[in-house]
Amino acid sequence: MTSSDALPVAVIGAGPVGLAAAAHLIRRGLPVKVYEAGSTVAANVKDWGHVRLFSPWEYNTDPAARTLLEAHGWRGPPGKVMPTGSDLYEAYLKPLAETPEMAAVIETNAKVTAITRQGADKVLSKGRGTKLFVLAVSNGNGSIRRDLARAVIDASGTWTTPNPLGAGGILAEGEAENAGNIAYGIPDVLGRDRAIYEGRTTLVVGAGHSAANVLLDLARLAERDPATSIVWATRGENLMRVYGGGRADQLPARGELGSALKALLDGARVTLVAGFSVVRVRADGDQVIVEGETANGLREVGPIDRIVVSTGQRPDLNLTRELRLDLDPWLESSKALGPLIDPNEHSCGSVPPHGHRELAHPEPGFYTVGIKSYGRAPTFLMLTGYEQVRSVVAAIAGDLAAADDVHLVLPETGVCSTNLPVEGAPASSGCCGGPAPAQVDDACCVADAEAKAEGKSGCGCGPAKPPETIAEPAGCC
Structure with a gap:
C-alpha cells in the first residue's frame, strides 16, 4: 500500500478550470498531477478558438494562476477586452502551462477513462473513505495504466459529449446514418469550415448562445455569398430568453449577441421554425430532410445541406460509474446546485456563492468542478469555476476556514x-x-x-x- 501523503491530487482536464485547480494546489504546496486527453492543454478551448467570449479578460483568469504567471514576468491583457478562445489559449493558458511548475505536473495525450477506489467497486462500503483513488489512464496506444491519487478533481468539462439532434435527448432516427451532414457545437463557419457552408442551406438547431454565434456567422457568410441560406429551428416558441436582457445585461457583449440575433430575424435573413422538435433525419440525395413534431403534427424542413446541432452538452457519467455520486436527477449537475441553476425555474444567471460543500459527493475526496458541475445547465461562467477550485483545494488542504469563505459575484443577464x-x-x-x-x-x-x-x-x-x-x-x- 502507498501512503496517501506521497500521492498527488489528480486533476482531470487541463482547461481553464483544471489549470486553475493545479495553480491553487501548487500554491499550497500539495502534489498534483494534471491529465489532459488532448495533444495540448486546453484542447477543447482551441476547438472553439474562433469564438469571441462575451465576458472580458477580468472574468476569465484565475488569481492563483495569475500569480504564478506574474512570477515569470507575464503581463495580463487589458481586463475589459473580450478574448476569443484562441486569445485565451495563446495569451493565458499556453503560457500558464509552460511555467516550470505547471509543465512538471501536466501530462497530455492522457485520457482518464475510469475512476474507482483501490480494491473496492461501487458497492463496497467498509473502509471506503480510506482507500486510494485509482485512475485508468489511456495514452492512445491501446494499453491502460493505473495511477493512484489521494483525491480527484474532475474538471473534464462537457465539450466532447454534445447533446444529440433528437429533441428527446437521444439520437434522432437517421442521425447516425447521416452524420456526414451534421456538425455539433460551434463550427468555424467563417474560417476553416467555410467551404462546407458557403452557398449552401444550413439548418441550425438550438436556442442558446452557441446557436446565436453560428447564426450570426452564417449571416455574415450570406452577405458575401447570397446563395447561402439559413434556417433556424427551436423547440420552444418563446425566443425572449435567447434574445437576452439587452442593455440590462451586465455583460454588454452577451446582451448585444441577443440583440443582433433578433435584428437578424426581424430583417428576414433567417427562416425561423419555432416549436419544432426533431425526431428524424432522412437522406435526399446529397442533402437531408429533417422531420419534427410541432403543435400541428409532423413537419418537414428541407432539403438541407448541413445541420448544425447547437443544443448544448452533457457530462460523461461513464467516467465516474464506479464512484458514489450525488447528482441532480434531471440536470446531472452536483445535486446541491441543481435547484439554483435549473433553467426550468429561472434564467437570471444568478448563482449563490458555492464551494467544496456543494461540489462534494458521497465519495470522500472526489469533486466535480467547472462546467461539468453544472451538468446539462447552460449558464456556467469561468469565473464560477475559479472560485469553485479555490474552495475545493482549500478543503483538500484542510483549511476549512478558507474553503468555506466563498465569494462569488456574477454579472446579471x-x-x-x-x-x-x-x-x-x-x-x-x-x-x-x-x-x-x-x-x-x-x-x-x-x-x-x-x-x-x-x-x-x-x-x-x-x-x-x-x-x-x-x-x-x-x-x-
Whole structure:
C-alpha cells in the first residue's frame, strides 16, 4: 500500500478550470498531477478558438494562476477586452502551462477513462473513505495504466459529449446514418469550415448562445455569398430568453449577441421554425430532410445541406460509474446546485456563492468542478469555476476556514425568469410584473426595479445581500 501523503491530487482536464485547480494546489504546496486527453492543454478551448467570449479578460483568469504567471514576468491583457478562445489559449493558458511548475505536473495525450477506489467497486462500503483513488489512464496506444491519487478533481468539462439532434435527448432516427451532414457545437463557419457552408442551406438547431454565434456567422457568410441560406429551428416558441436582457445585461457583449440575433430575424435573413422538435433525419440525395413534431403534427424542413446541432452538452457519467455520486436527477449537475441553476425555474444567471460543500459527493475526496458541475445547465461562467477550485483545494488542504469563505459575484443577464413575454403580448405579461420603468436602466422588470430600490439584488426577488455576495435564485419570478 502507498501512503496517501506521497500521492498527488489528480486533476482531470487541463482547461481553464483544471489549470486553475493545479495553480491553487501548487500554491499550497500539495502534489498534483494534471491529465489532459488532448495533444495540448486546453484542447477543447482551441476547438472553439474562433469564438469571441462575451465576458472580458477580468472574468476569465484565475488569481492563483495569475500569480504564478506574474512570477515569470507575464503581463495580463487589458481586463475589459473580450478574448476569443484562441486569445485565451495563446495569451493565458499556453503560457500558464509552460511555467516550470505547471509543465512538471501536466501530462497530455492522457485520457482518464475510469475512476474507482483501490480494491473496492461501487458497492463496497467498509473502509471506503480510506482507500486510494485509482485512475485508468489511456495514452492512445491501446494499453491502460493505473495511477493512484489521494483525491480527484474532475474538471473534464462537457465539450466532447454534445447533446444529440433528437429533441428527446437521444439520437434522432437517421442521425447516425447521416452524420456526414451534421456538425455539433460551434463550427468555424467563417474560417476553416467555410467551404462546407458557403452557398449552401444550413439548418441550425438550438436556442442558446452557441446557436446565436453560428447564426450570426452564417449571416455574415450570406452577405458575401447570397446563395447561402439559413434556417433556424427551436423547440420552444418563446425566443425572449435567447434574445437576452439587452442593455440590462451586465455583460454588454452577451446582451448585444441577443440583440443582433433578433435584428437578424426581424430583417428576414433567417427562416425561423419555432416549436419544432426533431425526431428524424432522412437522406435526399446529397442533402437531408429533417422531420419534427410541432403543435400541428409532423413537419418537414428541407432539403438541407448541413445541420448544425447547437443544443448544448452533457457530462460523461461513464467516467465516474464506479464512484458514489450525488447528482441532480434531471440536470446531472452536483445535486446541491441543481435547484439554483435549473433553467426550468429561472434564467437570471444568478448563482449563490458555492464551494467544496456543494461540489462534494458521497465519495470522500472526489469533486466535480467547472462546467461539468453544472451538468446539462447552460449558464456556467469561468469565473464560477475559479472560485469553485479555490474552495475545493482549500478543503483538500484542510483549511476549512478558507474553503468555506466563498465569494462569488456574477454579472446579471437582465433576463429574470422563464415567464418571459411573448412577442405581441401586452406588456403586463412580462416577467415579474412587466417591463421595468424606462428611467431604470439596470432592471429587467417591475419587481426587479422595486426590489433594487429596497437594496435587494439578483433579479430583485431575493433578500438584500452584502456587496461581496449575490442574491438567492429569484423565487418570485
